Amino acid sequence: MLVWLKGYRRSWLAGDLAAGAVVAMMMVPQGMAYALVAGLPPVAGIYASILPLLLYALFGTSSSQSVGPMAIISLMTASALAPLAAPGSSLYLTLAGQLALMSGAVLLACGLLRLGFLANFFSKPVMNGFTLGSSILIAWDQLGTLLGAELPHWHGPSAALGLGALALLVLARRHGAALLRRCGLAAGAADIGARLAPMLLVIGAIVVVWALDLDRIGVRVIGQVPAGLPHLNLAVSNAHWQQLLKPALLIGFMCFLLSMSGAQALAAKKGEKLLTNAELVGLGAANIGSFLSGAFPVTASLSRSAVNFSAGANSQLAGIVTALLLGAALVLPTGWLAPLPLPVLAATIIVAVLGMLETATLRTAWRYDRADALALLATAGGVLLLGVEAGVVAGLLLSLGTMIWRESRPHIAVLGRIAGTEHFRNVERYETETRSGVLLLRVDAGLFFGNVEAVNASVEEALALHPGTRDLVLVLSAVNAIDTSALFGLLDLNAELARRGLRLHLAEVKGPVMDRLKQSALPDKLSGKIFLSTANAWTALSYQDE
């Protein structure tokens, strides 16, 4: 807790203050927009950016992570609550907070149980596919708001505001930094300045709507934002714990993945070591804070953390500054926000999520490993066709599926001796000598449940091609582990070969693998011997031959 405070240096202060202020200005439109994505009143997005940031600063470890509302997590929240309550109803508000509480509890529990390795369950292409599908889904959902009516209709003034905002934001993203640099700003400052375009646009849009009374002619605005800090919320619906369990698990999991994928990149840039389990605790505390504020699930967003980092954040103090500034904004009069037009918020959402898209991963995977590219596309398709929850499950199964599929077809080589040496190589690639009656097989994969059958089948195939075999030697130099399923597989193979009068030997068993095997019945039951090296096996078995 507050580990960063002990090593705090005075020289960090300026950077932390600046970054905190920049992120606070970014957070106002972003928080309100993502609250709308989650189906909640805009002010909930600000509530989700005060206490959660303070709690993350207490428990988290990353100096640049910026916790708060995030588009994909808001989408998942809306998707989880849609079947349970009507958006805007008081039950909906309660359940959104409860979901943050439960996701937070899941994250906290995973952190305390040291389950950080769960972050390794998604492959990079699948994560990319998930982001791709979710971004398109979010952008599509905002089109109606952008144009001011249910598709395929549109409302002229709203559409003009929305599309105008969209155009300005795209221009700002593409050319904003260059423009500011030409105006004399340093490169870093220019990049950050361009990131504040949404906030400037929001202020501009408020002025336009207010001046032209556009809300009178049908432009939807966010309306009165209640002033004051959030009240302490402890409301839960006891009837819904079970129904919220699965979404809470999935949201907790994705909060963690989304946060880690950004944090790792930033930590590497700073040479920081990220404590995965501490990070889980920090995110868990932040989500529980969001529940207490009556808000909804939060996580660190890559884009916001990157701004925080570039703006000079040196410690979690930057987050505390952001939280204090946002708190102050709520304590001051909030009436000026009321004319903020929804089409402009929709435009900020669309530009933000489409900014998450990149095709480099897909292109690389397509050339490098087609299966990974297909997993990426299938995950994106799953999100679009089956929804975001099914998309997480599909992504999980596709990540693991591609791996199991790969691992379930291990490479197995028949070895021969390079004449006159103690080297043994693949007979298909080298000029080697073999000995009739002795078959040397090298298995190039760890043995585990996913390839037990494939290995046994390959062994049978090899035996069928070498009919006179009496001694089979499995060379385990590339076998880094043997799990319980594979142990049973070896015992079965040994028994089956013994039944047919063949002996099974092992050679070059690695130290850690051998340590485990000694705890099993295999060494006793093995019909043959365990040799230190292939050369030993070769000599010993030729001796028996004579």
Added chain:
Amino acid sequence: MLVWLKGYRRSWLAGDLAAGAVVAMMMVPQGMAYALVAGLPPVAGIYASILPLLLYALFGTSSSQSVGPMAIISLMTASALAPLAAPGSSLYLTLAGQLALMSGAVLLACGLLRLGFLANFFSKPVMNGFTLGSSILIAWDQLGTLLGAELPHWHGPSAALGLGALALLVLARRHGAALLRRCGLAAGAADIGARLAPMLLVIGAIVVVWALDLDRIGVRVIGQVPAGLPHLNLAVSNAHWQQLLKPALLIGFMCFLLSMSGAQALAAKKGEKLLTNAELVGLGAANIGSFLSGAFPVTASLSRSAVNFSAGANSQLAGIVTALLLGAALVLPTGWLAPLPLPVLAATIIVAVLGMLETATLRTAWRYDRADALALLATAGGVLLLGVEAGVVAGLLLSLGTMIWRESRPHIAVLGRIAGTEHFRNVERYETETRSGVLLLRVDAGLFFGNVEAVNASVEEALALHPGTRDLVLVLSAVNAIDTSALFGLLDLNAELARRGLRLHLAEVKGPVMDRLKQSALPDKLSGKIFLSTANAWTALSYQDE
């Protein structure tokens, strides 16, 4: 289709006829009992054992598999339908058939898409845990029927019949075969004879109930079994396709796993090669046949297939014989079955499922690999606490979880040269020489999304311990594959090391791995070189040193 018929030998006929008859006699009580587990009328269990067997004989490949109702699949059926319809209602019957149709379609599609590798998703300990949990759940559910009343009450005469049957079945299972051998039967025949105990018991129980009019005093009986073959059923509920999708996927998956785990053992005994994808097609066809018969999902059960095998089945003709005999039994008068007491059927179920239990896997795993043992117990616990569907998902995640967890902590060794040789070994295990400025690291695991971060973290740790390093050589002799995520990981590592003025080299890249890497940007972007052998790297880098 009918591949086995082409090679049929006359000498097989006797065995096939005998096995077919034995399995038919086993199937009568088993089919009716498992129909009850699934919440269906007993006759549905016989229906599920006619057309499905004929279709499996057409499309399946295993000569000993015995398809039909199976306890765990019946439990999954009941659990899937419980929230959708009342057992005994006409909707329930429709949905049970629809579930068989959908599971069958899933199996068929997986077979045609050659997705047989999906059988590799469950580890043996997790499968064992799943069977353990399901067996206990099934036995527990039958306790009320066994004792003739809702627990904790019991109905005297029913309980007497049920517990008596239980005692007789346990005795028959423990000592039946020995007794028959002492009566002069050969060992094989005695084993099979003992397996017919349930059928004999059923006949005895019918006589007792009929003679003593026990149904008048409250013993529940199965009642009138409709005579005649099943009518063609095509009924589906269009409102339920979506709700049945998840259960159908899970049931299809478990049908396949349960069937394969038995089939593989028997195929090995016969030296047969099991065609996984053909097996999927056979099981799919059988389930669609069960739908057409108005029954419920079916699979091959290990215990029944083992009896089929021991009784001499040489081909799928044995299954056809079983189907014909059961069809004949339905065409003949069926009134004699009516007094069959439910407590006795419950006893056959309890003995059958408890017979599936074995503790050898748990004991072996506990000694050999604690994580596998815990996964076994957690899966069993998941089934018992959360239900059988959640149990499948838990099993899947635990199988894959234990693997990812293991793989996410790869072993990485610092290598040194054994003086005067070209051999490089772990500096901690051998007397070696190292060269300042050059760090050789051997990674003992395939590189994939699950260990990208761990590998990069280990590299950083090793670098921190060897502060003067200018050249880092990754020795990839034990790396059998590098997936897209790991490719990005290597690119990141390369960029990060270059930023710090370190060069990254690779050595001993395996052929198939190198073929892939050539399709990527890595060879161009690599700050160092790719060496054929560690010795080459050692020589080249020492040359630069001078």
